[in-house]
Amino acid sequence: MEIYKESNSPASKEFEKLLDNQISKTKNLVEGKIIEGTVTKIGEKYIFLFIEGLKSEPVVDINELKTLGQSEKVKIGEKIQVLLERIEDKNGEVIVSASKAQKIKGWDILVKAFENNEPIMGKITSKCKGGVIVEHIDTGSLMFCPGSQISDTPLKDISHLMNEPQKFALIKMDKVRGNACVSRRQIISTNKKEDKSKIIEKYKVGQIIKNAIVKGYSSFGCFFNVNNELDCLVHLQEISYSRVNHPEEVFNIGDKHDLLVISVDKDKLQIGCSIKQLSPDPFEKITNYELNKKYNVKVIKLMDFGAFCELEPGLTTLLHSSEISWSRKNVSPKKFFKVGDSISCVITEIDKEKRRIAISYRLTTENPYDTLEKNHPVGSEINGSISSMNDYAIYLKLDNYEIDAFLHFNDLSYTENPEEVSKKYKLKDKLKVKILEIKKDSQKVRVGLKQTMKDPFDYFKDKKINDTITVKVISSDNKGLKVQPEGSDITLIIKKSQIALSSSDARPSRFVGGERIDAAISELNLEKRKVNLSIKLLEEIHNKEAVSKFSSPLSGKNLPFSSLSDKLKSKKEKK
Numbered sequence: 001m002e003i004y005k006e007s008n009s010p011a012s013k014e015f016e017k018l019l020d021n022q023i024s025k026t027k028n029l030v031e032g033k034i035i036e037g038t039v040t041k042i043g044e045k046y047i048f049l050f051i052e053g054l055k056s057e058p059v060v061d062i063n064e065l066k067t068l069g070q071s072e073k074v075k076i077g078e079k080i081q082v083l084l085e086r087i088e089d090k091n092g093e094v095i096v097s098a099s100k101a102q103k104i105k106g107w108d109i110l111v112k113a114f115e116n117n118e119p120i121m122g123k124i125t126s127k128c129k130g131g132v133i134v135e136h137i138d139t140g141s142l143m144f145c146p147g148s149q150i151s152d153t154p155l156k157d158i159s160h161l162m163n164e165p166q167k168f169a170l171i172k173m174d175k176v177r178g179n180a181c182v183s184r185r186q187i188i189s190t191n192k193k194e195d196k197s198k199i200i201e202k203y204k205v206g207q208i209i210k211n212a213i214v215k216g217y218s219s220f221g222c223f224f225n226v227n228n229e230l231d232c233l234v235h236l237q238e239i240s241y242s243r244v245n246h247p248e249e250v251f252n253i254g255d256k257h258d259l260l261v262i263s264v265d266k267d268k269l270q271i272g273c274s275i276k277q278l279s280p281d282p283f284e285k286i287t288n289y290e291l292n293k294k295y296n297v298k299v300i301k302l303m304d305f306g307a308f309c310e311l312e313p314g315l316t317t318l319l320h321s322s323e324i325s326w327s328r329k330n331v332s333p334k335k336f337f338k339v340g341d342s343i344s345c346v347i348t349e350i351d352k353e354k355r356r357i358a359i360s361y362r363l364t365t366e367n368p369y370d371t372l373e374k375n376h377p378v379g380s381e382i383n384g385s386i387s388s389m390n391d392y393a394i395y396l397k398l399d400n401y402e403i404d405a406f407l408h409f410n411d412l413s414y415t416e417n418p419e420e421v422s423k424k425y426k427l428k429d430k431l432k433v434k435i436l437e438i439k440k441d442s443q444k445v446r447v448g449l450k451q452t453m454k455d456p457f458d459y460f461k462d463k464k465i466n467d468t469i470t471v472k473v474i475s476s477d478n479k480g481l482k483v484q485p486e487g488s489d490i491t492l493i494i495k496k497s498q499i500a501l502s503s504s505d506a507r508p509s510r511f512v513g514g515e516r517i518d519a520a521i522s523e524l525n526l527e528k529r530k531v532n533l534s535i536k537l538l539e540e541i542h543n544k545e546a547v548s549k550f551s552s553p554l555s556g557k558n559l560p561f562s563s564l565s566d567k568l569k570s571k572k573e574k575k
Helices: 010-026 062-068 098-115 185-200 282-288 368-375 418-422 456-460 535-550 553-558 561-574
Strands: 034-042 046-050 059-061 079-086 095-097 120-128 131-136 142-146 166-174 179-183 208-218 221-226 230-235 256-265 270-274 294-303 306-312 315-320 342-351 356-360 381-389 393-398 404-408 430-439 444-448 468-477 480-485 492-495 516-525 530-534
Touching: 046 062, 059 062, 059 095, 079 098, 095 098, 098 166, 098 179, 120 142, 142 166, 166 185, 179 185, 185 230, 221 256, 230 270, 282 315, 294 315, 368 430, 381 404, 404 430, 492 530, 516 535, 530 535
Parallel strands: 142 179, 315 356, 404 444
Antiparallel strands: 034 046, 034 079, 046 059, 079 095, 120 131, 120 166, 131 142, 166 179, 208 221, 208 256, 221 230, 256 270, 294 306, 294 342, 306 315, 342 356, 381 393, 381 430, 393 404, 430 444, 468 480, 468 516, 480 492, 516 530
16 A cells, blocks of 8 residues: 655644644753753652653652752742753653752853853862762862861861862863862962062072071971061071081070071072071181181080081081091091090192181000001011901000001911911900001001011922932822921921822822931922922932943943943942
């Protein structure tokens, strides 16, 4: 069956008119948009709305309006804004929300204020973890204010701020999560900054502030209240020309002092002040002092690294610990002086640009290294007692001198193991040593103990390679013989390979302890203190002598070495 439209009929035209009218009414009804509805009925749980273009009346939960604080204001015939969530759900009902409409409308207002950097009006409604909840007065939107952003000063109690309309600054907005973060502190700081900038304009460099009150202090300076309108800092270095370690040494809370304005920072809204610059600079009196001359100074402060001393009030200098003693390096001044002592020192440096004076206490006494060199030059012997020891050396306090001499373990003995022989000595042991080296510039003295004894290597001074010496066998093992030359305390090793010409005779076990044997010097280096002995070499020497004595020049050259020894042996037996 076919149906044909009669476009020119009155009925068709009326239908088209009604259809266009309906379309025009519903074209603005788009899900996700805010629309207006007229209240037609108010029930116990719901409020009924009429929205033109919808087939059914949407309803709004009355609790939703209570949350927004609008339930009592709503009357029949009034229009309210809602969010059209669904034109028709699975049950054929229209779904709208007044709270979501309010939130979207409020968010748009907040975004505009955030983009224009404009403050908004809000009130703190409740506390939460980490801060408080702030309600936007115009839209009812809820925002978060961190605890650190409530005030520019710590507050133990915020009850006086609850539900009070006040300005807030929007500092963060998260569109995805629909969260907004505000700050009351920023508003307060901005207001204070504006007020403070006007105050800063009053002060100029060089201006004297009368009767500033000590408000507090820290390790780096003292804080003053100026005319009850501004706080300023007097840095530690600007308190006094004399050394000040902490402001509490000079000030008490509530004290009044005049200040000199030395800097004005309009950007940071700060002024810097000085107290010491209100009085003459005592460093100008440095012209009264000369280099390399002795002056009496007063000890005013003792530190581990030195003592602060005063040439005169306000003119201070540091006596470094290295300039206290000739012999004791970086000694604590507390072992020598106490605060208030008057001591004699030599001025060693005056630097006017750096405003620095260096003094020395040790220069007022004779250099003990000069005295030592004069009375005990290198090569002389001196007594001392062990003051300390470490893993490689002994330190001796030389008699009649405040000097610690260095005695290396290698200089303890010519013959014994250095580490083993060092175990014989203990603190306060007396030793007689020879001075080997004096370094006055670096203040070092090196001494030796073995140098006071006879050097066993002197035995070899008149010896040369191939010379024959008599040694006593100390012991033997698989490696060779341990022997000691007669007339010397040196212990030497004759290697197994150097015991005999014949490999069958090269047995260390052939020899017993206490036996005296002859050996030839195969290597001799007195500078390196190195000596090697060989019995094998001695046999070779004897064989060559025998060949030279008992054979003709021609026959000696042609005889095999093995047969030569047999002939010599048979000739000896015949005799």
